[in-house]
Amino acid sequence: MTAALRQISLEEWDRRRHRLREEGLVEPIYGGPLGRHVADGDTRLLKLRFDDSPAALRLWNFLLTEEDRLRAARESGKKLVGAMKDLGTVPVMAYSLDNLVAFYPDGAWWIPCVMELNTGLLQIADSLGIDESFCPVRAMLGAFVTEAHFPLPDLLTCSVGATCDDFSAIAQRLNGLGHPILWWEIPHRRQSEPGEQAVTLPGGFETPRSQVEFVKSELLRVGVALGELAGRPLDDESLARGIAKANRVRDLLDRLRHLAFTAPLCPMPALEMLIAEMLAIHFCSDRDETILVLAELLAEVERRVAAGVGHLSTDAARVFWVNPVADLQVMNLLEESGGRICGTEYLFAHALDPIPTTLGPMEALAQMALADPMVGSSFDRAARIVADIRRFGAEAVIVSRIPGASHCALEGEIIGRIVREECGLPVLEIEVPSITDAAKATLCTRLEALVETVKDRRE
Amino acid sequence: MIYAGIDAGSRAIKVVLIDADGSRMIAKAQADQGIEQGKLACELFEKTLAENGLQRSDVGRVVATGYGRNAIDVADTTITEITCHAVGVRHLVPDVRTIIDIGGQDSKLVRLDGNGKVRDFAMNDRCAAGTGRFLEVVAARLGIPVGDLGATASRSKSPAAISSMCVVFAETEIIGLLSCGRAGEDIVAGVQNAIASRIVAMAGRSVETPILFTGGVARISGMDAALRTALGQPVAVSPEPQMTGALGAALLARRHCENPS
Numbered sequence: 272m273t274a275a276l277r278q279i280s281l282e283e284w285d286r287r288r289h290r291l292r293e294e295g296l297v298e299p300i301y302g303g304p305l306g307r308h309v310a311d312g313d314t315r316l317l318k319l320r321f322d323d324s325p326a327a328l329r330l331w332n333f334l335l336t337e338e339d340r341l342r343a344a345r346e347s348g349k350k351l352v353g354a355m356k357d358l359g360t361v362p363v364m365a366y367s368l369d370n371l372v373a374f375y376p377d378g379a380w381w382i383p384c385v386m387e388l389n390t391g392l393l394q395i396a397d398s399l400g401i402d403e404s405f406c407p408v409r410a411m412l413g414a415f416v417t418e419a420h421f422p423l424p425d426l427l428t429c430s431v432g433a434t435c436d437d438f439s440a441i442a443q444r445l446n447g448l449g450h451p452i453l454w455w456e457i458p459h460r461r462q463s464e465p466g467e468q469a470v471t472l473p474g475g476f477e478t479p480r481s482q483v484e485f486v487k488s489e490l491l492r493v494g495v496a497l498g499e500l501a502g503r504p505l506d507d508e509s510l511a512r513g514i515a516k517a518n519r520v521r522d523l524l525d526r527l528r529h530l531a532f533t534a535p536l537c538p539m540p541a542l543e544m545l546i547a548e549m550l551a552i553h554f555c556s557d558r559d560e561t562i563l564v565l566a567e568l569l570a571e572v573e574r575r576v577a578a579g580v581g582h583l584s585t586d587a588a589r590v591f592w593v594n595p596v597a598d599l600q601v602m603n604l605l606e607e608s609g610g611r612i613c614g615t616e617y618l619f620a621h622a623l624d625p626i627p628t629t630l631g632p633m634e635a636l637a638q639m640a641l642a643d644p645m646v647g648s649s650f651d652r653a654a655r656i657v658a659d660i661r662r663f664g665a666e667a668v669i670v671s672r673i674p675g676a677s678h679c680a681l682e683g684e685i686i687g688r689i690v691r692e693e694c695g696l697p698v699l700e701i702e703v704p705s706i707t708d709a710a711k712a713t714l715c716t717r718l719e720a721l722v723e724t725v726k727d728r729r730e
Numbered sequence: 731m732i733y734a735g736i737d738a739g740s741r742a743i744k745v746v747l748i749d750a751d752g753s754r755m756i757a758k759a760q761a762d763q764g765i766e767q768g769k770l771a772c773e774l775f776e777k778t779l780a781e782n783g784l785q786r787s788d789v790g791r792v793v794a795t796g797y798g799r800n801a802i803d804v805a806d807t808t809i810t811e812i813t814c815h816a817v818g819v820r821h822l823v824p825d826v827r828t829i830i831d832i833g834g835q836d837s838k839l840v841r842l843d844g845n846g847k848v849r850d851f852a853m854n855d856r857c858a859a860g861t862g863r864f865l866e867v868v869a870a871r872l873g874i875p876v877g878d879l880g881a882t883a884s885r886s887k888s889p890a891a892i893s894s895m896c897v898v899f900a901e902t903e904i905i906g907l908l909s910c911g912r913a914g915e916d917i918v919a920g921v922q923n924a925i926a927s928r929i930v931a932m933a934g935r936s937v938e939t940p941i942l943f944t945g946g947v948a949r950i951s952g953m954d955a956a957l958r959t960a961l962g963q964p965v966a967v968s969p970e971p972q973m974t975g976a977l978g979a980a981l982l983a984r985r986h987c988e989n990p991s
Contacts, residue, residue: 697850703856712797713853716797723848
């Protein structure tokens with residue numbers, strides 16, 4: 272069985288949008304032709320293939336107008352919080368206060384890809400002594416220097432402790448450039464010792480009660496700083512409301528992922544699913560709009576699943592993808608090679624789990640922070656990946672490495688070994704630089720070979 | 731009806747023709763790779779047919795593989811070298827469980843199941859440190875033909891320690907070793923060991939035997955011994971080391987013709 276839908280180019284999208292507008296398409300305030308983002312310098316968009324639904328158009332426009340949103344928020348008197356090395360904790364707290372907007376400066380790691388190295392951000396990082404032996408998130412340094420990609424935040428927070436060495440070095444360099452940072456410590460998640468009280472975290476990992484209490488105290492400290500910035504304290508009632516909204520985002524993503532990964536035909540391509548998942552971390556600087564964007568995307572996916580239409584054919588190789596890619600084009604390449612995404616672990620699986628509402632709000636957030644796959648061992652990550660592989664019925668796993676990133680030098684080997692032992696699936700490890708054009712042929716060979724392997728194993 | 735496989739590698743193009751029941755290799759041929767990859771492959775294919783008194787119409791199907799596979803217009807379809815090597819190896823040595831393929835520009839480790847199907851694979855990333863390119867660099871630096879590297883290495887009593895992480899760094903090390911008066915045979919043997927250690931790193935902790943060594947580098951004597959030592963396991967050289975991929979492609983051409991689905 273083959274699919275009825277096809278992915279379209281940026282030029283095709285602009286023509287399609289024109290027709291849709293004539294037929295009555297109403298767009299949000301940030302809507303418009305995708306081509307205008309190329310004029311802004313996002314030239315990589317010209318090489319991507321997009322889903323052709325109005326819901327996808329809205330998603331892309333929402334993503335690509337974040338800078339405008341941040342500047343508008345500042346002009347309207349709101350305070351900006353840059354939540355660094357934070358995959359879904361401080362933003363939940365910040366958005367619990369009406370006049371705060373949190374964003375994710377680390378997201379600048381995609382700018383060299385989207386703008387095809389034209390911004391000079393990496394060269395600025397080089398000049399600051401943070402060269403390409405570091406994670407591509409070093410592009411963030413350049414973004415702070417040029418102030419061209421996001422306004423400087425009123426408060427910068429950054430987790431430290433069980434975080435990557437690279438990121439700590441980059442954030443410290445930023446601090447040294449005169450950008451004060453409120454550091455909060457996240458300890459490496461460990462098993463309880465005999466006699467220690469244990470807590471089972473959302474997602475199933477276990478940790479000692481003392482670690483939860485410590486993280487709670489750190490988050491309380493961050494909460495005080497957020498309250499001072501907002502001009503009113505962050506109380507439990509506000510936080511509970513913020514958690515409820517964050518859970519609405521997570522619920523939408525959970526339903527979206529389940530349908531997208533399990534439907535017989537792929538109802539939403541890998542690229543749009545990656546962007547959608549990323550909204551869980553920091554809501555793309557507008558939590559309420561995130562809910563609307565995801566709700567429309569989910570409705571489109573539900574409609575497609577009900578109608579039995581989708582991208583790719585039913586025999587596409589079902590691939591579980593580990594780690595986000597620096598070059599977005601690689602998600603297209605997987606599909607061009609005959610694979611579809613059936614499960615992901617983009618380093619923030621915990622940010623897709625519901626935040627417990629039966630606990631005190633700060634206790635719940637502390638537990639969520641400790642459930643972060645990156646603050647525990649790669650064996651923990653592998654266990655969760657194995658569980659999700661089974662949940663979504665994946666047939667192969669791709670672990671994509673980020674050049675220079677060091678969250679765990681051996682994670683590919685550890686995850687690969689455990690997946691092979693537990694699931695008997697082929698595991699492919701690839702490295703994806705910010706721009707893959709020069710490596711495209713060899714990358715395609717690997718992806719095509721994986722798809723061939725999956726299909727051969729079915730016979 | 732016959733079937734053809736074309737392996738467009740980074741250094742050489744290989745063509746294999748097999749007969750209708752796939753049991754016999756009718757012809758094999760090889761030519762240097764160049765800029766016009768599609769044209770060179772087509773010329774070699776046509777020349778091989780002509781030398782064997784065959785016409786294009788005698789060929790039921792052509793499968794192209796290798797790094798330049800997408801440039802070959804005469805091919806009916808393309809299949810990656812991972813799959814083709816597995817099929818070729820299965821045909822030549824049926825019980826093999828691990829293939830080590832070292833070509834001019836990349837290296838691969840392919841794990842097979844008991845039925846000869848690919849279970850898993852790994853390929854080298856961007857550096858050429860585990861590939862034939864490393865040997866070309868050392869050959870050029872020492873002024874030795876690539877074909878003589880094996881004989882040179884066999885004279886070494888004390889292989890030099892050379893970095894396996896980066897060919898460019900390694901070349902600098904070679905210059906340093908030469909300036910210290912280190913013998914060429916020790917340097918070549920050291921490079922062979924460095925390539926072998928990259929393969930071990932790619933293989934991870936478990937390598938199932940039997941292990942078969944394919945690719946152009948398998949023809950260089952001493953490389954199999956370096957791999958044996960590094961892996962601590964027996965390593966056999968494929969009966970057709972450089973033709974394995976093209977053979978697999980030809981066998982797959984036959985299989986596809988018989989079972990188009």
